[in-house]
Amino acid sequence: KQANDTETCVQLYEKGVEAYLENRFIDCVDYFEKALEKYRSYTKKLQNCRLQCKYEAELSEPLYPVDIENLLFYEKAIRQTLCIVKCKKENSEIFGNFNINQEMEKLFEDQKPYEYLHICYFQTGDVMKAASSAFTYLVSHSEDKVMQSNLKHYSSLKDVNMKEIVNFEANDYVYLYVHGADAYERKDWKTAETNMEESLGAYLQTEEEYHFAFCLKCKQKCKKRLGSLNGEIHEDLLPSHYHYLQFIYFKMGNLRKACQAVASYLLFFPDDDVMLSNMKFYSALPKFQDDYFQPREEAIRYVQREHYETRILKFINTEFKFKLSTQDSYEAKPNFRVIMTEKQLQGPKRFVSDGLATTKECRSLIDVAKMFAVLGDGYKGKKSPHSILEKFEGITLSRALFLVYFRLLSPKYLELYLKVTEKVRKHVQEYFKIKETLYFSYTQLVCRSALPDSPKNRTDFSHEVHADNCNILENGMCEKQPPAYIWRDYSAILYLNNAFEGGEFIFSKDRTAKQIQSIVVPKCGRLVAFSSGGENLHGVKAVTKGSRCAIGIWFTHDSKYADEDRSVAYHVLENGINFHLFSSIDISSLKTDINLN
Numbered sequence: 052k053q054a055n056d057t058e059t060c061v062q063l064y065e066k067g068v069e070a071y072l073e074n075r076f077i078d079c080v081d082y083f084e085k086a087l088e089k090y091r092s093y094t095k096k097l098q099n100c101r102l103q104c105k106y107e108a109e110l111s112e113p114l115y116p117v118d119i120e121n122l123l124f125y126e127k128a129i130r131q132t133l134c135i136v137k138c139k140k141e142n143s144e145i146f147g148n149f150n151i152n153q154e155m156e157k158l159f160e161d162q163k164p165y166e167y168l169h170i171c172y173f174q175t176g177d178v179m180k181a182a183s184s185a186f187t188y189l190v191s192h193s194e195d196k197v198m199q200s201n202l203k204h205y206s207s208l209k210d211v212n213m214k215e216i217v218n219f220e221a222n223d224y225v226y227l228y229v230h231g232a233d234a235y236e237r238k239d240w241k242t243a244e245t246n247m248e249e250s251l252g253a254y255l256q257t258e259e260e261y262h263f264a265f266c267l268k269c270k271q272k273c274k275k276r277l278g279s280l281n282g283e284i285h286e287d288l289l290p291s292h293y294h295y296l297q298f299i300y301f302k303m304g305n306l307r308k309a310c311q312a313v314a315s316y317l318l319f320f321p322d323d324d325v326m327l328s329n330m331k332f333y334s335a336l337p338k339f340q341d342d343y344f345q346p347r348e349e350a351i352r353y354v355q356r357e358h359y360e361t362r363i364l365k366f367i368n369t370e371f372k373f374k375l376s377t378q379d380s381y382e383a384k385p386n387f388r389v390i391m392t393e394k395q396l397q398g399p400k401r402f403v404s405d406g407l408a409t410t411k412e413c414r415s416l417i418d419v420a421k422m423f424a425v426l427g428d429g430y431k432g433k434k435s436p437h438s439i440l441e442k443f444e445g446i447t448l449s450r451a452l453f454l455v456y457f458r459l460l461s462p463k464y465l466e467l468y469l470k471v472t473e474k475v476r477k478h479v480q481e482y483f484k485i486k487e488t489l490y491f492s493y494t495q496l497v498c499r500s501a502l503p504d505s506p507k508n509r510t511d512f513s514h515e516v517h518a519d520n521c522n523i524l525e526n527g528m529c530e531k532q533p534p535a536y537i538w539r540d541y542s543a544i545l546y547l548n549n550a551f552e553g554g555e556f557i558f559s560k561d562r563t564a565k566q567i568q569s570i571v572v573p574k575c576g577r578l579v580a581f582s583s584g585g586e587n588l589h590g591v592k593a594v595t596k597g598s599r600c601a602i603g604i605w606f607t608h609d610s611k612y613a614d615e616d617r618s619v620a621y622h623v624l625e626n627g628i629n630f631h632l633f634s635s636i637d638i639s640s641l642k643t644d645i646n647l648n
């Protein structure tokens with residue numbers, strides 16, 4: 052039987068096991084070799100996706116011009132993550148149906164295939180490969196007694212040359228490093244230098260491939276994995292390159308480079324006695340110059356990133372352990388009903404309904420807004436886009452999504468956000484009897500708060516009279532041109548509270564609000580919905596006290612402007628967070644205690 056080319060590494064693995072169990076050892080070898088090859092191309096491709104996505108995220112224009120509380124870091128991480136999801140989708144022939152599940156991935160990462168493969172090689176007479184397979188397995192399971200005795204047995208066979216046993220899964224740098232260290236022992240400085248420098252480069256490259264934002268927690272694990280030299284764990288593999296190099300360069304007569312290596316090493320271990328005395332020794336040499344102790348650039352970058360990440364991790368672990376109090380005995384009826392129509396509202400294509408969210412739901416959503424709102428989120432960096440006397444705090448769907456991704460926010464909130472807004476969409480579609488598809492174009496939770504020292508007798512507006520998809524001209528016409536959001540077809544505002552003063556929503560006949568047609572007073576669960584054109588001029592009166600929170604939702608018929616984050620959000624809720632993307636990551640301890648109940 053031949054393994055066919057469309058089979059995933061998982062299927063191949065399973066067939067390998069089956070062949071092994073049925074003593075079909077040639078098939079067994081064939082399937083496992085192909086499974087390993089597939090898995091290798093899978094990880095290679097994944098690493099390419101990661102690097103490419105990292106690069107793209109670096110170059111992307113930030114959503115917000117100022118880096119508030121390291122949010123830029125998260126933004127980049129989420130961009131990178133979503134980009135990887137896309138990249139995987141685009142390469143579905145390699146990634147299969149998107150998922151190698153975590154369990155299967157672990158089998159490969161744990162070198163499980165070699166547990167079978169060594170036997171199948173042995174049975175087919177390939178004893179060298181049997182020995183190497185056993186060795187490869189032992190590299191990551193050095194304590195495994197059974198495999199130890201297998202290797203011992205293989206090494207006693209006359210066809211097995213111990214010197215030629217290899218680790219099939221060694222990273223490139225492992226051999227470079229080992230050869231470098233060998234050359235060092237032989238005092239072959241030139242070879243040692245070449246190997247060590249190459250090993251250093253390859254190490255950093257591999258580290259880069261393993262490294263991405265989600266890896267914060269597994270960083271230690273990564274280091275351990277990378278630090279394994281054919282089974283021996285070298286916790287300090289990276290700095291030890293500099294240890295070798297300082298002496299190699301000294302022996303080669305390059306004092307500057309020796310000193311740079313010393314300075315690089317000291318970045319990792321500033322108090323290391325040996326290195327400090329080397330430093331003294333080198334600086335006493337006649338050829339020494341004052342600017343020699345410059346750490347190498349890649350070492351500086353590495354150490355800085357390390358410090359930064361440790362701090363962020365600490366921050367996440369200490370700052371995000373809290374509970375929200377959302378116990379609420381009173382539960383409003385979930386039923387909604389229309390309370391004002393075109394007639395009461397004095398204009399076309401508009402209505403008001405009540406009961407689209409319960410008290411508890413409103414409270415939860417406000418909690419999220421208060422906890423995670425970013426000044427001006429969704430307003431392209433303007434903190435108070437409409438009134439300088441108010442503070443605008445918002446959270447867009449995409450930010451809620453990445454908070455969930457980082458486990459800073461319980462998925463329940465995202466679910467609630469989606470559920471409530473979907474209820475609104477359906478209601479709007481039914482009320483206006485819309486036949487075409489109504490896509491979400493943009494969703495934003497906003498709280499407008501009066502600044503403490505703002506005057507009480509304000510007559511200005513929190514949000515000037517405007518239309519949502521056109522620009523009102525002097526002559527009263529509404530011009531459907533950018534910068535207006537011309538693709539918006541329907542608008543809906545769902546209110547979350549009434550604990551404030553002012554803040555009434557008005558429909559107006561004219562731009563200056565001289566001819567107010569109707570007023571909507573916000574309260575939890577109340578919805579105002581209307582077509583987004585010039586026929587529905589509207590505004591928000593000044594909020595003079597307290598904080599007014601609402602979810603603004605804009606719909607479109609144009610699929611080009613459909614909000615992609617929404618489908619990603621559903622994907623995240625359905626499939627959970629794709630941890631296998633970030634192999635061997637355990638960020639479960641980052642989970643916060645936020646609960647809806």
Ligand SMILES: O=C(O)CCC(=O)C(=O)O
Nearest residue numbers: 514519544556591601603
């Ligand atoms: O918050 C409101 O009541 C309306 C807001 C609005 O009109 C808008 O954001 O376009």
Ligand SMILES: [Fe+2]
Nearest residue numbers: 517518519589
């Ligand atoms: Fe509006």
